Amino acid sequence: MFRSSMIRRLTLTVLAPAVAAVLLVPATLCADAASDAFFTTKVWPIIDKNCTSCHGADKQKGKLRLDSRAGWIKGGEDGKILVEGDPDKSDVIAAIKYMAKDEDDNMPPKKKTRLTSDQVAIISDWIKQGLPWADAK
Ligand code: HEC
Structure with missing residues (x-):
């Protein structure tokens, strides 16, 4: 009796949070890694190829830069x-x-x-996800 309640308490106080931590931490890391990969492999190539020649370091048409997350958030003229x-x-x-x-x-x-339309869908998804931006590009 004493023993089983000890075990139950041990399970709840020590093991449950430990199990939760083990399950949650990789899920969060995975989500970050997945959105980084989505940005780097899908989103950035579209922006870089189609937008940054006019909205990047050299030219800022419409006073807009699209080569950083801050630029997308700030907008243009x-x-x-x-x-x-x-x-x-x-x-x-x-x-x-x-x-x-x-x-x-x-x-x-x-x-x-x-x-x-596939490229538009990717940019649209990216905005829906809150514009995750990975530095490795
Ligand atoms: C060949 C050059 C060129 C390319 C490439 C280009 N733009 Fe533009 N963009 C312009 C010019 C010029 C303006 C300003 C238009 C105006 O003021 O009427 C502009 C303005 C804008 C604006 C409005 C900014 C504001 O506040 O007035 C947005 C948004 C925009 N561009 C997004 C994009 C996106 C996204 C891409 C890539 C898919 C892109 N542009 C590619 C030349 C370009």
């Missing part, structure tokens, strides 16, 4: 370009879908260089 976590309310998504209110705002400006 007309203000914010997105709502974190909400691609449907993000002007930049309308722009790359070629559905901007003013067609001059569609991006990239040359229609023949516009993104594919």
